[in-house]
Amino acid sequence: MAKDLAREIGYIYIDSGAMYRAVTLYSIENGIFKGDTINTEELKKRMNDIHISFRIDPETGRPNTYLNGVNVENKIRTMEVSSKVSPISTLDFVRSAMVRQQQAMGNEKGIVMDGxxxxxxxxxxxELKIFVTATPEIRAQRRYDELKAKGQKASFDEILENVKQRDYIDQHREVSPLRKADDALLLDNTELTIQQQKEWLFNQYNQRIKA
Structure with missing residues (x-):
């Protein structure tokens, strides 16, 4: 939905969640994870070596996530990364580094960012804030369908448990907990089709920004 809006209005789309997934992937590939335990001191030392960017795929017209110049869009969407991203995202030094990168990306305006x-x-x-929600079951089903469409192995029950666990961790973390901003519009898309979501979002943009 956010990607479609950005493409339609000529803005740059940034997936902030992909940035935390990229840090998680880096941690997995560089031995910073030992099982489910994070070597926080080692990760802290290496944060300046982690550079994340987004580039438009000329074939799909959608942005891919790059970690230190390498396209990791598919790697960061695996269940292994999904199961480890919340603990990474609760670390204050990780969040501070990602927020700095995100704010730098937004300095010139003209962006749509989700996270x-x-x-x-x-x-x-x-200028416009949308807080999007849906039931855990619906979100898990959508994620399951997305993974299957990419040819990846997926378990609905595992995904559902991961969704619930991530929500709990993100809602209760000390740094930047998941919550709706007071001035954000609420969109519950549990029973909405993709087209209905797009129409609702474009209406909000036209009324509040374009007008």
Whole structure:
């Protein structure tokens, strides 16, 4: 939905969640994870070596996530990364580094960014804030369908448990907890089709920004 809006209005789309996934992937590939335990001191030392960017795929027209110049869009969407991203995202030094990168990306305006603390921490003065929600079951089903469409192995029960666990961790973390900004619009898309969501979002943009 956010990607479609950005493409339609000529803005740059940034997936902040992908940035935390990229840090998680880096941690997995560089031995910073030992089982489920994070070597926080080692990760802290290496944060300056982690550079994340987004580039448009000429074939799909959608942005891919790059970690230190390497396309990791598919790697960061695996269940292994999904199961470890919340503990990484609770680390204050990781969040501080990602927020700095996100704010730098937004300095020139003209961006659509999605993520769990964008309207409250990263861009508290954003022109338009949308807080999107749906039941855990619906979100898990959508994620399951997405993974299967990419040819990846997926378990609905595992995904559902991961969704619930991530929500709990993100809502209760000390740094930038997941919450709706006071001035954000609420969109519950549990029973909405993709087209209905797009129409609702474009209406909000036209009424509040374009007008």
């Amino acid at each position: 769990r603390d964008i309207g409250t921490t990263v861009f508290p003065n954003a």
